[in-house]
Amino acid sequence: MSHTHVHESHDQLKDALDTLKQTGVRITPQRHAILEFLVQSMTHPTADDIYKALEGKFPNMSVATVYNNLRVFREVGLVKELTYGDTSSRFDFVTTEHYHVICESCGKIVDFHYPGLDEVEQLAAHVTGFKISHHRMEVYGTCTDCSHKDLH
Amino acid sequence: MSHTHVHESHDQLKDALDTLKQTGVRITPQRHAILEFLVQSMTHPTADDIYKALEGKFPNMSVATVYNNLRVFREVGLVKELTYGDTSSRFDFVTTEHYHVICESCGKIVDFHYPGLDEVEQLAAHVTGFKISHHRMEVYGTCTDCSHKDLH
DNA sequence: TATTACTTTATAATCTTTATAAACAGTTTA
DNA sequence: TAAACTGTTTATAAAGATTATAAAGTAATA
Structure with missing residues (x-):
């Protein structure tokens, strides 16, 4: 492994x-x-x-x-x-293409695979007339470690 | 209007x-x-x-x-x-909730409405164990003005 | 080898943002 | 109303991240 x-x-x-x-x-x-x-x-x-x-x-x-x-x-x-x-x-x-999940408490960043958001780009292109090159997305929250710490 | x-x-x-x-x-x-x-x-x-x-x-x-x-x-x-x-x-x-489309050439930012990506947050929560609070997404590209300028 | 182009180092400068302390203003309390 | 308190602004300094510059070093080319 x-x-x-x-x-x-x-x-x-x-x-x-x-x-x-x-x-x-x-x-x-x-x-x-x-x-x-x-x-x-x-x-x-x-x-x-x-x-x-x-x-x-x-x-x-x-x-x-x-x-x-x-x-x-x-x-x-x-x-x-x-x-x-x-x-x-x-x-x-x-x-490879992946997104990030970020802990707002300790800053830890975890990789997170998700099937492309190509449709978002397509819609954006259609609505705005832009030539889209890429997009960016992150998810924010609290990791398990920090969630547990909060309890004490 | x-x-x-x-x-x-x-x-x-x-x-x-x-x-x-x-x-x-x-x-x-x-x-x-x-x-x-x-x-x-x-x-x-x-x-x-x-x-x-x-x-x-x-x-x-x-x-x-x-x-x-x-x-x-x-x-x-x-x-x-x-x-x-x-x-x-x-x-x-x-x-209201909206995303942004950003021109990489001139920096223009255009608002862009898109139905929530709640499922992304749910999947992220499931895969990483994070308590998700929110997400962020932008789309990048070239606006029509800048696309035209490139032709000259 | 001589020349050229690229890279690193060291340092200074720039730019954004935050911290600090003094002056100010509004509100509350006696 | 006077005194005390709290929050706000100003002015300035400080911090921190990034970029610019020039000199020295290193590799590539003729």
Whole structure:
């Protein structure tokens, strides 16, 4: 089971590096590390999370490098930037299409698969005349941990 | 037609002021002006938009006042805070339930009514165990104006 | 090797938002 | 009415996230 997961994330990283090669984006040690961290990460980290996580391996790395490369990854389509209510953006390695359920108490983000809302896009296109490119949806609530804490 | 709209926004403002009274929030001239601007506004303004729009009437008003009162309005449920990709939050006077279609080229926001996605919340609750409070969805694309501009 | 283009680092600057303290105004209480 | 209290605004500073800039470094190309 975890064996499978290791293989999965290994492949995902390899695919991501291939994408970079094909797009002509240089694969620097920093980029490799940031991607690796994003692929493995089950949390949806902020730029600062990534910066802190890698400062052991790259003591000289600049915050700007993290931001620069997250922008590069986003432009290439490897990474999605999530802007929730809180102060800083969160970054999500793009895999299959899924939505997020966010705990308003502790900030935990859980992935949540749901068959596409294509009809929403179609209706929006029809009503507004826009050329629709994509949509975004999240569900907010309280996770089980926080629900239990409230009882005490 | 516009006659109707005037009445509508007048009523909306009146309702909003009633809500403030009932909640025990003082109605200051600044609050009145901010609410009035929000109700009339068809764009979804940032705090700075509001600040700039009212500096003629209130030359001494502080930016903090705008932020403070937007927070107050949000806590009372009169206003919804929207965090899109761009740098600053946008504020939307709460009327009926609707979604937004956002032009990625010029930032225009068009309202868009769609029957609730209650089932999404139910499924999310079932799958994750969260107590769901609400969800958020937007559709992104290119508006007709910008689509035409691209052709030239 | 020389040149060029890209990347990182370090730092400063910008921008949004929040915090703080003093001045003000409205309301309540004695 | 005077005093006390509470909430509000203002002005300003501070915090935090992100971007811009310039110098130094590194890889790619001719």
